[in-house]
Amino acid sequence: MIETIALSLVNGLVWGCILAMVSIGLTLIYGQLEIINIAHGAMYAVGAVTAFYVSTYLGSWAYSLIISPLVMVVIALAIYGSSLRYRIVGYPTWVTLIISYGVMFVLEQLTLLIFGGAPRCIPNPLPYEVGFLGGKYPLYRVFAAVFSLAVIGSLVLFLKGTKLGLWIRATNQDHDTASAMGVPVPFVYMFTFILGSMLAVS
Secondary structure (H helix, E strand, O other): OHHHHHHHHHHHHHHHHHHHHHHHHHHHHHHHHOOOOOOHHHHHHHHHHHHHHHHHHHOOHHHHHHHHHHHHHHHHHHHHHHHHOOOOOOOOHHHHHHHHHHHHHHHHHHHHHHHOOOOOOOOOOOOOEEEEOOEEEEHHHHHHHHHHHHHHHHHHHHHHHOHHHHHHHHHHHOHHHHHHOOOOHHHHHHHHHHHHHHHOOO
16 A cells, blocks of 8 residues: 555656656746747647657667757747747737647647657667565656756756846846846847747657
């Protein structure tokens, strides 16, 4: 009984870490840009599809940790440059909400067109187990939780300990004053959207 409860708690912690890493990008985009990015889940799906093809054709899932975020940088640049660049400041939230809905449908249909609707999966990259209360626990889940915490911690350190992180926080507080102080506000907006999108597929 105790082992079952402990296992459930660990599973909850692991999945909580993974969901926190995925959702922190959504929080960053909304908190800094006030964009309700409905397409965030579709971006996650694109990252998963990219990881599948990278693992299949390159023979290692490790490559996807680099290639999937880079693919999302290109997609985020295209989305931001084509539809969001001039619609952040001075526009009501529903404008960007409708845009993100459209982006979501485009990404979903492109994913279905390229990947298909049949479920496929990547073989477990770490098919090992660690001892846990006399039983076994998948090593991959432990890795996923540790990796998620590392990504979240790195983001916090970046926002609090770098000049660009200071620019992001300053722009969020008052973009007019930040611009008057020499902060490149348009670049900060673009970078924040790209960073938040990358976190969806990390």
